[in-house]
Structure formats: C-alpha cells, structure tokens
Amino acid sequence: MTQITAFLxxxxxxxxxxxxxxxxxxxxxxxxxxxxxxxEAMQAIQVTAPDIVIIEVKxxxxxxxxxxxxxxxSPHTTAFVSSAAVSPEWILKLIRAGARExxxxxxxxxxxxxxVNTVAKTRTATLEPVCKGxxxxxxxxxxxxxxxxxxxxxxxxxxxxxxxxxxxxDLNLLGEAGAFLDLAPRYTLAxxxxxxxxxxxxFLRGVLTPHRCGVQLLDAPEQxxxxxxxxxxxxxxVLAVLRTMFDNTVIDTGGExxxxxxxxxxxxxxxxxxxxxxxxxxxxxxxxxxxxxGEGLAPDRVRLVVNRYQAKDEIRISDAEKxxxxxxxxxxxxxxxxxxxxxxxxxxxxxxxxxxxxSRSIEELTKTLGMDRKTGAQAAHKRG
Numbered sequence: 001m002t003q004i005t006a007f008l009x010x011x012x013x014x015x016x017x018x019x020x021x022x023x024x025x026x027x028x029x030x031x032x033x034x035x036x037x038x039x040e041a042m043q044a045i046q047v048t049a050p051d052i053v054i055i056e057v058k059x060x061x062x063x064x065x066x067x068x069x070x071x072x073x074s075p076h077t078t079a080f081v082s083s084a085a086v087s088p089e090w091i092l093k094l095i096r097a098g099a100r101e102x103x104x105x106x107x108x109x110x111x112x113x114x115x116v117n118t119v120a121k122t123r124t125a126t127l128e129p130v131c132k133g134x135x136x137x138x139x140x141x142x143x144x145x146x147x148x149x150x151x152x153x154x155x156x157x158x159x160x161x162x163x164x165x166x167x168x169x170d171l172n173l174l175g176e177a178g179a180f181l182d183l184a185p186r187y188t189l190a191x192x193x194x195x196x197x198x199x200x201x202x203f204l205r206g207v208l209t210p211h212r213c214g215v216q217l218l219d220a221p222e223q224x225x226x227x228x229x230x231x232x233x234x235x236x237x238v239l240a241v242l243r244t245m246f247d248n249t250v251i252d253t254g255g256e257x258x259x260x261x262x263x264x265x266x267x268x269x270x271x272x273x274x275x276x277x278x279x280x281x282x283x284x285x286x287x288x289x290x291x292x293x294g295e296g297l298a299p300d301r302v303r304l305v306v307n308r309y310q311a312k313d314e315i316r317i318s319d320a321e322k323x324x325x326x327x328x329x330x331x332x333x334x335x336x337x338x339x340x341x342x343x344x345x346x347x348x349x350x351x352x353x354x355x356x357x358x359s360r361s362i363e364e365l366t367k368t369l370g371m372d373r374k375t376g377a378q379a380a381h382k383r384g
Contacts, residue, residue: 004120007050008034009041010082011058015105019054019082022109029116038066045074052119054080054103060090067097068194075197078119082107098194100203118202133243134165135373138251138268140261142288146281147307148172148274150339151332151362152252153180153215155272157348158362160214164247167208170220171235171264172254173227178209178219182346185209185219189238190226196234201245204238213351216246232263239267257291265292270369271302272329277315282323289324303329305365310334330365333357 006023008031010016016034023029032048035041038055045053053070057063067079080101081094091102101115139152149172156168170177170189178185187207195203208216218238221227242249251268253261265271271292275285285304292302304324306317309331317328335349335358342349350359 004029004052004116005032005048005050006030006052006054006116007032007041007045007048009036009038009053009055010034011036011056015056015082015107019107019112022107022112023116025109026113026116028120038070042070042073045070045077049074050077052078052080052116054082056105057081057083057085057090057094060085060093063090064093064097067094067099071098071194071198078198080115095206096191096194121202134245134247134249135270135369136239136243136249136251136264136268137369138253138261138264138271139274140253140257140265140271141274141281141285142255142257143281143284144254146274146276147332148254149176149180149252150343151272151274151305151307152250153177154348154350154358154362155365156215156248156250157213158350158359158366159248159250161351161354162363162366165245166214166248166250167216167218167242167246169218169239169242169249169251171230171260172252173220173230173260174224175220175252175254177252178217180343180346181211181213181215181217181348183209183211183217183219185217188219188221188226189230190221190223192234192238193226193229196231196237199234199237199241201241204241204245213348218242230260232260235260235263236267239264243267257288257295262295265295265297265301268301270372271297272305273302274305274307275320276308277306277313277317277320279315282315282320286324289326299326302326305329306331308332308334308336330361330368332361332365 006029008016008019020031023031032050033044070079079099080103081099082103082105084105086104094102139148141148156166160166168177191207208218210216251264253264275281304326306328321327338356339349342352350362353359
C-alpha cells in the first residue's frame with residue numbers, strides 16, 4: 001500500500017490514542033500530527049499536507065462548517081469524519097460537505113483500515129502513468145425538442161449492451177435523463193461541487209446511480225440554483241476522472257455552446273450534433289456549428305446526426321448538407337410511438353425492442369463510432 005500520512009483532530013485523548021495505534025498497525029500510515037480542534041490544527045495541516053484528516057464532529061452545523069473550511073484550505077486532503085451520532089441526516093450532509101468517510105465512534109479498526117486502503121489505492125492510481133483511457137461522446141443541440149436526450153440515453157444503453165462499461169452524464173442541466181430511465185438518484189452533479197479540485201474515482205462511484213440496462217448515471221441537479229454552481233473547471237475535472245473509469249462516457253448537453261458545454265466538447269473525442277430536418281433547427285445548427293469552429297473545435301470532431309429522419313421528408317439530406325456545409329454522419333429513423341412507450345416504462349428502446357428500426361440504427365451508430373475509434377488509434381500509433 002502507498003505510504004499515507006494522517007492528521008487527527010479529536011478532543012478525546014483516549015480516542016486519539018486508539019486511532020493512532022490503529023493507523024500505525026496498518027504499517028504504511030504515518031500520523032503527521034494531532035490536535036484538539038480545527039483552529040489549532042490548521043497551520044500544522046497546511047505545513048504537513050496530510051493525505052487524510054480525521055476530524056471529530058459533535059455538532060452538525062459546526063461540523064459542516066469545519067469540513068468545508070478544511071477542504072477549502074487544503075483541497076488535496078481527504079476528510080474523514082468521526083462522530084458518535086448515528087443519523088442518516090448527519091451522514092448525508094457531511095458527505096455532501098465533502099467528507100469521504102463517516103466513521104461511527106468508537107471507531108472500528110477494521111472500518112478505519114478499509115477507509116484508509118481506499119484512499120491509498122486512489123493515491124496509487126494518480127501516481128501511475130495513465131493512458132488516454134475511455135472515449136467521451138457529447139450529444140448536443142442548443143435547443144430542446146430534437147431528441148438529444150433520447151439519443152444519448154439509447155446510445156449509452158447500446159454501448160453497455162455491447163460490453164463496454166458506460167456512464168451517462170446529464171449535463172443538460174435540469175434535464176430529463178433520469179426520468180427517461182425512471183431513476184430518482186440520491187446524488188447528482190450538485191453533490192460533486194464541494195469536491196471540486198479533489199474529485200477522484202472512489203468519490204464518483206459513490207454518486208453514480210446504476211440502471212438495469214448496464215448504464216451508470218450521473219444525473220443533473222434538481223434545482224436551478226444548484227445547476228448554476230456547476231463550473232466549466234468542474235466539468236473538465238469530472239470527465240477526466242470518468243475517462244479513466246469507463247470505456248465510454250456519453251454526455252447529454254443543451255444550451256449555448258460555451259461555458260460548461262464548451263468544456264465538455266473540448267474534453268470529448270466527438271460531438272454528435274443532433275438536428276431534425278426543419279428550417280428553424282437547421283438555421284440554429286448552422287450558427288452553432290460556426291460558433292464551435294470559432295472556439296477551436298476541429299470540424300472532424302463534430303459529427304452531424306439527423307434524428308427522426310423519414311425518406312418522405314420535404315427537406316432532403318442533400319439539402320441539409322448543402323445548407324450546413326457538413327456531411328451527415330448518421331441518420332436515426334422516426335420511431336416516436338415506440339419511444340414514448342419505452343420512456344414511460346423507464347427502459348431505453350434499444351434494450352426493450354432491440355430489433356426495432358430505431359434500435360438497429362443506434363447499434364449501427366455504435367459500430368461506426370467503434371470503427372472511427374480504431375482508425376484514430378491506428379493513426380496515432382503510426383504517428384508515434
């Protein structure tokens with residue numbers, strides 16, 4: 001196990017002695033110091049930069065303030081809380097404030113060892129050379145109503161069905177990915193905000209919600225005020241970690257192509273720009289594609305997908321390509337009735353009716369993306 005340093009903040013000397021002994025018995029943990037309170041400990045923590053701080057909490061509100069203060073002053077430290085209170089409310093609020101573990105007093109040596117081992121594994125992973133990792137795919141149109149969430153949800157489900165570990169991120173803040181999957185996640189992106197600057201794989205696993213189709217969901221915040229706190233820097237940080245955890249990260253996005261969305265696009269291997277064949281959406285697409293290119297996003301990373309396509313549409317594919325000066329990468333047929341039924345059931349159509357025209361089209365899209373991925377990897381290998 002990687003060498004770990006710990007700092008203890010505890011008003012009970014016997015508890016401090018017990019925790020210190022338990023940590024030292026692990027053989028690879030050094031206690032960097034102890035203190036009776038956070039105020040007394042802060043200067044020493046900033047000097048010693050411990051991997052873990054175990055802080056005693058007797059009063060919830062004070063504990064919340066102290067955990068937030070600790071992590072704001074020492075963002076690379078992992079906070080463990082120790083408390084005699086056995087309360088779901090305390091646990092939830094302190095975890096949301098940024099604590100990694102909630103240890104019930106008297107602290108079990110085994111529970112403490114498990115918590116420390118988890119941190120040690122994470123630290124080891126961050127020190128080891130990491131390859132590029134999994135692929136990130138954004139599904140985007142600036143305005144709702146063109147089926148970006150439908151495409152993102154079903155694409156993620158199809159990738160998972162093909163044996164690729166897949167996470168779906170709802171960055172279409174106040175979006176509906178969770179509703180499409182009939183999930184009511186306990187945690188959302190809002191719960192990641194307090195960990196900004198120190199997000200790791202272990203923490204993200206704790207805020208993901210699994211769906212029976214094999215997809216893990218990182219849901220959008222429930223409230224507009226929470227959504228406003230999702231900064232572009234946090235988006236980059238979260239996606240960088242998810243890339244190391246999953247073969248595929250699929251992002252449902254919407255709104256202006258700047259800020260959080262631009263951060264996601266810059267992290268993405270490809271952006272599936274989704275549109276339908278009507279004049280207003282194509283005009284919006286033309287403006288937005290130009291804006292993305294102006295932000296430095298290479299045209300070969302933005303791929304045009306026509307959703308709800310019907311051969312009898314008045315506007316033809318060739319017309320759209322001429323207007324947008326962009327080749328259509330893929331078309332998805334209009335299966336509105338079947339999609340409505342599966343959305344109400346909380347099951348992606350690709351999982352519920354895998355032989356439907358829509359599902360076959362999404363499967364074809366995953367294969368095309370896979371071929372592009374292999375071609376890109378071979379090209380990179382030749383350049384190396």
